[in-house]
Amino acid sequence: MKILVVGAGAVGGYFGAHLARAGLNVDFLVRPARAESLRERGLVVRDVDGRSHAVPVSALTADQLEAGYDLILVTVKSYGFDAALKDLTPAVGPRTVVLPFLNGMRHIDLLVDRFGAERVYGGVAMVMTRLGAEGEIVEIGTMGELIFGPVGESPVLALEDVRAALDTGTYQATAVTDIRQQLWNKWVFLATLGACTCLMRAPIGRVNSAPGGQEFTSGMFEEAIAVATASGFPPDQEARERANALVATTTAATTTSLYWDLTHGNPVEAEHVIGDLVARGRELGVPTPLFSLAYTHLCVYEAGRD
Structure with a gap:
């Protein structure tokens, strides 16, 4: 199977390196500077124990792209998605x-x-990685799982074929038939955790330990659940309990990549993760005052960056 990985950052670089090391036919679609670096140094992954591994990879730029791929993995940040979609279409x-x-x-x-x-x-994608200063993929935890499945009833590539290609045995590859529900489950959790920590500029445990903190985080969580439910994808009991266990914690120092980017002066996925949830709530008549506040907060931050 011929695979194209769009992006070689914290997600694409990590899983793409595993695919390349497993001997699969993998190309990376990246920007020219990143392509030059990957050709010269390989894709460097530093594991949680501090050991670095350079994986030789094939790096392409958009002008070099041709048809013929069976599977295209898109791993860019959401603010880069529109440009990536244009680049990968050929x-x-x-x-x-x-x-x-x-x-x-x-x-x-x-x-x-x-x-x-x-x-x-x-x-x-469930993974704990970051992109280092030299373009290396840095593991900050041992989590590694891909959950995937078709969104239509008659995919041109069978689910079992995709699972066989992605299952390298070095991380968990989980094929599902209800991927839309899985996407909503993660979105509800991630949007809640991201909005809470970004708005309060603190890890979730510190937020919940403050006066009114638990009322605030539970209110945010219920808004997200209400939008998902109105959209036809209410989180099941197991997903709710799993998410709430972390959203309601008073001890964990957990944040999200949204919080990391915000506190390090980087672009943030405000529109895709928070703004779209607010917009869907508005369309469905679901009030989201807390998420709307978080979205405004992130937009003000982005305007300051510009």
Whole structure:
């Protein structure tokens, strides 16, 4: 199977390196400077014990891309998705499946509109990595799992074939038939945790330990659940309990990549993770005053960056 990984950052670089080391036919679609670095140094992964491994990889830029891929993994940040979609389109053939690992649902809607549901999968990436100063992938925890499945009833590439390609045995590869529900489950959790920690500029445990903190975080969580429910994808009891265990903690120093980017002066996924949830709530008549406040907060931050 011929695989294209769009992006070589914390998610794409980590899982793409595993695929390359497993001997799969993998290309990386990246910007020119990143392509030059990958060709010279390889894709460097530093594990939780501090050991670094350089994996030789094939790096392409958009002008070098041709059709013929079976599977395209999209791993860019949401604010880079529109540009990535334009770049990857020439690689999509009649039997190609596009599998994005982004948060939220906006990207799924855009891909289905562009390529049709039969050529789109949905994916959830569970990994604890960051992109280092020299472009290396840095593990900050041992979590590694890909959850994926088709969004349409008749995918051009069978689920078992995708699972076989992605299951390297070095991380967990989970094939599901309810990927839209899985995407909503993660979105509800991630948006809540991200909005709470960004708005309060603190890890979730510190937020919940402050006066009114638990009322605030539970209110945010219920808003997200209400939007998901009105959209037809209410989190099941297990997903709610798992998410609430962390959202309500008073001890964990847990944050999100949204918080990390905000506190380090980076661009943030405000529109995709928070803004789209607010917009869907508005369309469905679901009030989201706390999420609306968090979205305004992030937009003010982005305006200051500009």
